[in-house]
Amino acid sequence: MDSLSPEALRDLELHANDVRVGIIRSLLAAGSGHAGGSLDMADIFTALYFHLMRHDPTNPELPDRDRLLLSCGHIAPVRYAAMACAGYFPVEELLTLRHFGTRLQGHPERVSLPGLETTSGPLGEGLAQGTGMALGAKMDGSDWRVYVVTSDGEHQCGLHWEAMMTAGKFKLDNLTCIVDRNVIQIDGSTEDVMPLEPFADKYRAFNWEVFECDGHDIAAFVDAVEKAKQVKGKPQVVIAHTVMGKGVSFMEGDYLWHGKPPKKDEAEQALRELSEARELIGAGR
Amino acid sequence: MASATSANAASAAMHLVDYADPGAIKQVPTRNGFGEGLIEAGRRDEHVIAICADLSESTRMEGFKKAFPTRYLEIGVAEQMLVAMAAGLAATGKVPFIASYAMFNPGRSWEQVRTTMALNQTNVKIAGAHAGVSVGPDGATHQAVEDVAIMRVIPKMTVVVPCDSVQTKRATLAVAAQWGPAYLRFARAESAVVTTEETPFELGVAQTFREGGDVAIVACGILVYNALIAADELAKDGIECRVVNNHTIKPMDEPAIVAAARDCGAVVTVEEHQVQGGMGSRVAEILAAQHPAPIEFIGVHDRFGQSGTPAELTEEYGMGVASIRAAVLRALGRKRARNGR
Numbered sequence: 001m002d003s004l005s006p007e008a009l010r011d012l013e014l015h016a017n018d019v020r021v022g023i024i025r026s027l028l029a030a031g032s033g034h035a036g037g038s039l040d041m042a043d044i045f046t047a048l049y050f051h052l053m054r055h056d057p058t059n060p061e062l063p064d065r066d067r068l069l070l071s072c073g074h075i076a077p078v079r080y081a082a083m084a085c086a087g088y089f090p091v092e093e094l095l096t097l098r099h100f101g102t103r104l105q106g107h108p109e110r111v112s113l114p115g116l117e118t119t120s121g122p123l124g125e126g127l128a129q130g131t132g133m134a135l136g137a138k139m140d141g142s143d144w145r146v147y148v149v150t151s152d153g154e155h156q157c158g159l160h161w162e163a164m165m166t167a168g169k170f171k172l173d174n175l176t177c178i179v180d181r182n183v184i185q186i187d188g189s190t191e192d193v194m195p196l197e198p199f200a201d202k203y204r205a206f207n208w209e210v211f212e213c214d215g216h217d218i219a220a221f222v223d224a225v226e227k228a229k230q231v232k233g234k235p236q237v238v239i240a241h242t243v244m245g246k247g248v249s250f251m252e253g254d255y256l257w258h259g260k261p262p263k264k265d266e267a268e269q270a271l272r273e274l275s276e277a278r279e280l281i282g283a284g285r
Numbered sequence: 286m287a288s289a290t291s292a293n294a295a296s297a298a299m300h301l302v303d304y305a306d307p308g309a310i311k312q313v314p315t316r317n318g319f320g321e322g323l324i325e326a327g328r329r330d331e332h333v334i335a336i337c338a339d340l341s342e343s344t345r346m347e348g349f350k351k352a353f354p355t356r357y358l359e360i361g362v363a364e365q366m367l368v369a370m371a372a373g374l375a376a377t378g379k380v381p382f383i384a385s386y387a388m389f390n391p392g393r394s395w396e397q398v399r400t401t402m403a404l405n406q407t408n409v410k411i412a413g414a415h416a417g418v419s420v421g422p423d424g425a426t427h428q429a430v431e432d433v434a435i436m437r438v439i440p441k442m443t444v445v446v447p448c449d450s451v452q453t454k455r456a457t458l459a460v461a462a463q464w465g466p467a468y469l470r471f472a473r474a475e476s477a478v479v480t481t482e483e484t485p486f487e488l489g490v491a492q493t494f495r496e497g498g499d500v501a502i503v504a505c506g507i508l509v510y511n512a513l514i515a516a517d518e519l520a521k522d523g524i525e526c527r528v529v530n531n532h533t534i535k536p537m538d539e540p541a542i543v544a545a546a547r548d549c550g551a552v553v554t555v556e557e558h559q560v561q562g563g564m565g566s567r568v569a570e571i572l573a574a575q576h577p578a579p580i581e582f583i584g585v586h587d588r589f590g591q592s593g594t595p596a597e598l599t600e601e602y603g604m605g606v607a608s609i610r611a612a613v614l615r616a617l618g619r620k621r622a623r624n625g626r
Contacts, residue, residue, distance in 0.1 A: 067376075111406050116375070119405040122396055129401060134372020135358070139334075140377065159397070162366035169360075255511050 004219050008051070012218050015085060015234055017278045018044040020247045022094050023079030024270045025140025029099035030077075034076065035243040036254040036257035038078040040182050042067045043216050044240055045082035048147060052225055057087035060115035064144050067117050067133050071126020072151035072180070074259070075088035080104050081115075088115050126150055131167045134175035136181060136186060145229065146175045153185030156194045161206075167235040168207035175235040177208075177227050180215065182244040203237045215240030248273055263274075292516075292525065295496040300483035302332025304513050311478045316414050317505055318450035320345025322457025323382055323412075327353050333380045333461055336360060338367045343473070344384035344414040345370035355422045364390040371409045372401035378463060380408055386430035387413030388469060395435055401467040403439045410460050410624050411436075411468045411560060417557035418585065418602055419474040419507065419595040428590030436468040443467040443488065444535040446556070448509035448565065449478045452532065455486040463488060472557070474595040476507035491538035497525030500613045500620070501545035504555035505531045507604050508583070512555050515609035526613060536565050542571045546578040550622035553581045553612045557604060560584040579619035581612040 004012070019042045027033045028180070051068040070079050077097060084091045089103075096102040104173075107121030118129050130148035137144055154160060167175055182227040187193050195204075200210045209231045211224040221240060229234035245251025246260065248270040251262075262270055296304075303309045327333045328348055334356040341347045341359070351355040361367055364385050371381035383390065391398045391411055402409045416429045443465060447456040453471050460467040471552045479494070480486075504512040510532050514524035529545055531537070546552055552567030552572065560582040572578055573606065585602050592618050599605050 087442060109404070118372075119400060120399050125397060125401060127398075128366050128369030129373035129376070131366075132370035133376055134373075135370070136374045136377025136379055139355075139379070142377075159365040160362075162363040163370070166360050166363070166366055184576065 003221060004051070004222055009219055012046055012050055013281045014278065015041045015050050015237060017274055017281060018085045018219065019046055019078065019081045020274050021086060021271060023077045024106070024248070024262060024267050024274070026077050026081065026094040026097040028264065028267040030261060031061070033098060033261045034074045034185070034259050035076055035261055036251060036255070037072065037182065037249060038074040038240040039178060040215065040244050040246040041075055041078045041180050042082075042217050042247065044149070044178060044221055045078050047218050047221050047225070049082045049086040051222060052145065053147070062090065064142065066144050067130070067146045068115050069126045069130045069146065070108060070117055070120055070146045071148055072123060072154055073120030073126070075151070076104070076106070076108045078109065083115060116149065123151070123154035124159040127160055127163035127167070129134065130175060131163045131172060134167070134172040135170055138170070138172065141234065144174070147178060149178045149180065151185075152179055152181045152183065152190050152196060152199075155179070155196055155279040164203065164206040164208065171233045172231050172235045173200070176225065177235065177237040178238045180242055181239050182242045184258060185256075186245045186258050188255055200239060208232060209234045212234065212239045212241065215242035216246055216270040248279065287344050288345055291496040292520065295493050295584060299492055299494055299512055300481050302479050304477065304479045305517055306512065307437065310383065312475035313450040313589035314473060314475050315447060315450050315453040316343070316345045316473065317445070318453030319412055319414070319457050319469065319471050320348045322454035323349045324352050326456070326458050326461035327356065329458070330380060330461065332378055333382065334366060334374065336357065336371055336381055336383045337361055338364050338385040338390065338519060338522060339564060340385055340414065346384050361528060364393045364433060368394045368397035368409070368411075369401045372376055372405060372407040372513070375407040375409050377417040380410070382410045382412055382461070384412040384414060387416035388427055388487050389433045391432055391468065392429055394580040398436070399439050403441045404440065407466065408464055409466055413470045416470045417472050417506070418590040418598040419472050419476075419557060420590070421474060421595045422592050423469050423599065424592040425589040430557070430559050430585045430590060431562070432470060433534055433556070433564060434566070435556050437567060438448060441466060442535060443533070444470070445488065446470045447532050447534050448506060449480055449529050451475060451478055451480045451482065452484070452486060459486065459488050470506070472507050474507070477510035479510055489533045489536050489538055490539035492530040493534070494530050495526065495528035497527040498549055498595040499525050500551045501529060501549040502555060502609065503529045503531045503542065503545060503551045503568055504614065505534065507556050508555045508557055511604065511606050512611055515606045515613065516535040518606065519613055524613065524617065529566070531564060534567060537567050537571065539571050539575070543566055543576045546572050546576045550624070551579045552615050553583060553609065555604070555609060558584050579616050579623060581616045583609055
């Protein structure tokens with residue numbers, strides 16, 4: 001895969017800005033939900049939906065599509081916003097988030113919205129299901145890939161390690177785990193609540209190939225995933241170092257924004273900041 | 286005593302073994318039927334795969350492993366992984382059967398079963414081996430007597446407790462052929478084979494194994510045999526019991542349960558499980574809403590299991606033939622008191 005042209009990169013950054021706007025608008029309309037992690041994964045979901053993945057928004061059941069699993073289902077707003085921007089459904093439907101009768105359930109439900117791949121929210125389950133899908137693809141000789149987006153906090157769940165062990169055993173080189181390494185969970189820093197470091201070494205010890213990048217540098221993330229796809233005989237992890245709440249100044253790095261939405265005035269300020277950021281991107285910085 | 290004839294007619298219609306003749310009864314563990322059924326299911330459908338959590342011999346998955354080595358996966362002692370990985374495989378069109386002891390799957394993996402199998406609507410089949418106190422010497426840690434309760438409260442689950450090894454084979458094939466998440470429960474110990482290859486079997490359709498109008502014994506699993514023997518003994522005293530093999534706990538055959546209560550006026554439920562939350566509880570829920578009747582509950586009464594032989598434990602927990610007879614008499618007494626006799 002060719003590296004990103006400056007024009008392509010600028011387009012992706014504009015899409016990521018759109019996704020962040022969608023997150024803020026949907027969370028304001030919902031009145032509850034998780035702002036911090038949703039915002040910090042906007043660049044990565046944009047890279048996946050607008051550049052890296054084989055998929056078709058008009059045919060979510062495309063048999064040979066790459067599978068994207070969101071293990072940490074509480075950051076559903078970023079996935080919904082990215083899907084809407086990519087054309088899976090109208091952007092205005094984002095305003096139904098968490099409302100009665102919506103397809104955009106508080107935590108993602110596969111049977112509710114085409115294209116989700118799994119129902120998620122209970123932490124630590126995504127990689128296990130992704131391992132099953134990757135194994136199924138291998139058994140069938142299919143060439144599609146599995147991407148599993150995980151939070152760092154959910155690495156405290158035992159099941160995730162069962163999945164890491166299993167993926168290593170079956171040499172699932174069609175499986176890439178992406179970690180939102182923002183070092184934050186509900187009760188504070190992951191390193192205070194239950195330390196994960198040395199994090200990369202733990203993956204290596206389970207026979208995974210490890211890549212690390214700045215999770216807000218879209219070009220660096222794309223490069224890491226492209227390298228991961230070249231790995232043979234091993235599953236890969238991309239540890240993306242992120243800042244919770246990225247893109248909204250007063251949310252950045254503050255764990256209190258893990259599980260709450262912006263109020264009206266906060267949302268207005270966030271949208272102003274995103275509008276200013278958009279002009280900078282458009283001006284080529 | 287025309288009912289003695291009708292009792293035999295019911296048995297004949299179901300093509301049962303002559304269970305009253307000890308010489309005609311074979312003793313085979315229900316898990317053997319699972320092993321045979323799984324191989325046959327694999328022959329019928331190439332999408333059927335098997336995944337085991339380090340218990341391939343005792344769950345009887347080893348036969349499938351030999352027959353279809355490329356469709357068998359071993360993932361070690363990891364029951365949550367067993368369920369969640371199977372859900373992922375099912376998403377690619379496979380029909381995974383996953384096996385461990387019932388105590389660990391679904392005992393340990395309940396939330397994965399609820400989220401990744403049921404809420405997510407994946408076509409995964411749980412084989413719960415070594416259920417009940419009849420596991421024997423291994424003791425309480427390995428004797429699942431709560432598994433039916435935790436499975437039947439999950440929407441969209443099918444829950445099946447077949448009565449013998451022949452029926453377990455049939456049930457295995459039936460859940461393989463029917464789309465949707467399912468829990469199939471079976472046992473370790475040898476137990477009486479009362480059905481034959483000619484005995485009909487359909488998920489969700491309870492079976493009248495013996496006709497009678499005084500009390501209905503609604504049973505499931507390997508205790509169906511005890512229920513039949515108890516009914517035959519009671520018949521010598523002029524008490525005729527209907528014996529219903531209530532193999533599908535969910536969705537339960539509600540018309541058959543209501544008919545049993547209406548025709549007999551009193552019910553005894555028999556299961557190798559806690560009486561709280563199990564098959565008998567579902568019977569009580571149905572009858573409370575549709576046809577209230579006296580019910581006596583045979584099963585484990587809010588206790589854990591312990592080491593012992595299957596026979597010793599069946600007696601200790603009040604699930605033997607004498608206990609069922611006594612429960613029938615209590616139910617009959619309550620019915621007569623209710624009817625003012």
